Amino acid sequence: MTVHNLYLFDRNGVCLHYSEWHRKKQAGIPKEEEYKLMYGMLFSIRSFVSKMSPLDMKDGFLAFQTSRYKLHYYETPTGIKVVMNTDSGVGPIRDVLHHIYSALYVELVVKNPLCPLGQTVQSELFRSRLDSYVRSLPFFSARAG
Amino acid sequence: MSRPAHRKPGYHKTNKDLFVLTYGALVAQLCKDYEKDEDVNKYLDEMGYGVGTRLVEDFLARSCVRRCHSYSEIVNIIAQVAFKMYLGITPNVTCNNSSRNEFSLILDKNPLVEFVEELPTGRSSLCYCNLLCGIIRGALEMVHLAADVTFLQDRLKGDSVTEIGIKFLKKLDKKNIGRKNEK
Numbered sequence: 001m002t003v004h005n006l007y008l009f010d011r012n013g014v015c016l017h018y019s020e021w022h023r024k025k026q027a028g029i030p031k032e033e034e035y036k037l038m039y040g041m042l043f044s045i046r047s048f049v050s051k052m053s054p055l056d057m058k059d060g061f062l063a064f065q066t067s068r069y070k071l072h073y074y075e076t077p078t079g080i081k082v083v084m085n086t087d088s089g090v091g092p093i094r095d096v097l098h099h100i101y102s103a104l105y106v107e108l109v110v111k112n113p114l115c116p117l118g119q120t121v122q123s124e125l126f127r128s129r130l131d132s133y134v135r136s137l138p139f140f141s142a143r144a145g
Numbered sequence: 146m147s148r149p150a151h152r153k154p155g156y157h158k159t160n161k162d163l164f165v166l167t168y169g170a171l172v173a174q175l176c177k178d179y180e181k182d183e184d185v186n187k188y189l190d191e192m193g194y195g196v197g198t199r200l201v202e203d204f205l206a207r208s209c210v211r212r213c214h215s216y217s218e219i220v221n222i223i224a225q226v227a228f229k230m231y232l233g234i235t236p237n238v239t240c241n242n243s244s245r246n247e248f249s250l251i252l253d254k255n256p257l258v259e260f261v262e263e264l265p266t267g268r269s270s271l272c273y274c275n276l277l278c279g280i281i282r283g284a285l286e287m288v289h290l291a292a293d294v295t296f297l298q299d300r301l302k303g304d305s306v307t308e309i310g311i312k313f314l315k316k317l318d319k320k321n322i323g324r325k326n327e328k
Contacts, residue, residue, distance in 0.1 A: 011287075076205050077212070078287045102206030110202040117199070 001139040004069060004085040006130070008105065010118060011079025013039045016105075017121045019130060021140070042073065042081060062092065076101060090139045104130050165259050172273060182270035189272070193279020194286075201284035204230065216313050219290070220248040223281065223311075232256055241310070249297060252307040264301050272296045278309060289316060 008017040015035035027034045042061075049061040063072045065088055072090075074082040074097030082097040082105075108126040109115045115123055134140055171192075175185045208226050213219045217240060224236045228250075236250040257274050264271050272278070278294040285292045291314040298304035 076202070078202055078205060079289075080202070098206075098209075106202045106206040110199045113199075 001087045001089050001141055003134050003137065003140050004087075006085075006100075006134065007035065007038055007081075007083040008100075008121075009035075009039055009042075009081040009083070012118065013043075014118060015039070015120065016080075016109075017126070017130070019127070019134070021134065038083065039081075042083065046075070059094075062094070072097060074098060074101065080105065086139065093139075096137060100130065100133070104133065161256060165256060168257050168276070169260060171276075172271075176265075176268065176271070182268055182272075186270070186272045186275045189275035190279040190282070193276035193281075194283035195279075196276070197280035197283025197285075198287050200231070200280060201287045204284070216246055217248065219285075220250070220311060224250055227284075236309070246313040248311045250309040250311070252309065255300075255307055258301060261301060269302065272299065273301055274299075274307075281309070281311065285311075291315065 002022050004023050005018065005020040007015060010016050013036070015038075018031070018035070027037075029037070045064070046061045050057050060075070061073055063070055065071075068088065069085050070088050070090055072084045072086065072093050074094060080101060082100050084093065084097060084100075086093070104126060105121075108123055108129065109121050110117065112123070115121065121127070172185070172189070175188055179185050179188065204227055208230065210222055210226060213222065217238070220238050224238045229235050233256065234252065234254050236252045239249045239251065241247040241249055255274065257277075261273060264273065272295075275296065278296065282292055282294045285294075293310075293312040293314065295310055296308070297310040298306055298308040300307045
């Protein structure tokens with residue numbers, strides 16, 4: 001079980017942060033294109049899911065799964081989106097994504113008046129704390145499973 | 146000195162007086178910088194807007210409120226959760242019109258004006274707490290709601306209560322036409 005990578009987007013589609021831990025295959029397109037593709041796909045899936053839902057929506061789109069990986073999604077009312085790709089065996093991790101939002105992004109970036117919003121996060125503290133946090137997760141193993 | 150067991154690590158209480166006096170110093174400096182009350186009010190509102198756009202993230206991170214489905218739910222959350230969390234007070238909420246998009250927050254106590262008895266002469270139009278209006282406006286905008294937020298009444302100006310008016314304008318996010326209210 002492992003974590004492959006993580007994206008953080010803001011409400012305008014700007015990719016605030018990207019981290020990679022175990023990614024054996026790249027997308028084959030430049031990183032900027034990849035972020036746009038990811039954001040566009042998420043936007044469409046969210047709207048599709050809410051439109052086609054046979055019941056009243058509660059939390060909306062949560063995750064999708066393939067035979068090799070699972071993409072987990074968390075969005076705040078302010079449009080901040082946390083996307084994490086993990087192994088297929090990993091269960092719901094909404095609380096993990098919420099922690100990344102509240103204890104890392106909000107505490108280290110939003111509350112720092114010297115960190116400009118709406119662009120890639122430059123804070124080294126954020127990057128390293130996020131890295132330590134992900135490595136400490138119970139479903140993260142140093143060797144890709 | 147032992148810490149009470151229920152305190153969350155990292156959220157130690159700061160002396161409230163320091164905060165209130167700092168706010169007062171901010172307003173006093175703006176009064177020195179700008180002659181006209183309208184300008185001071187405008188800059189307080191702008192500064193508040195900048196605070197609000199960030200504060201809303203902290204609020205959402207700490208309070209885990211569920212989605213709201215009406216303006217009155219949102220205003221109730223602002224009064225009962227947000228004001229309580231940041232200022233320790235719970236204003237009363239009233240709805241001012243039948244189309245239910247204009248509301249008021251009636252502030253019984255206001256910690257920001259604890260040391261202010263009345264406005265100085267020559268500053269009769271000063272909205273001392275205008276930062277709060279900007280904060281609310283900025284926070285609402287980040288959840289795709291446009292609103293006009295102003296002081297309708299102010300005890301410092303001689304009115305009987307302090308009243309903040311929130312008037313919701315049309316929704317901001319054009320991409321989400323047809324979606325229900327989100328917060």
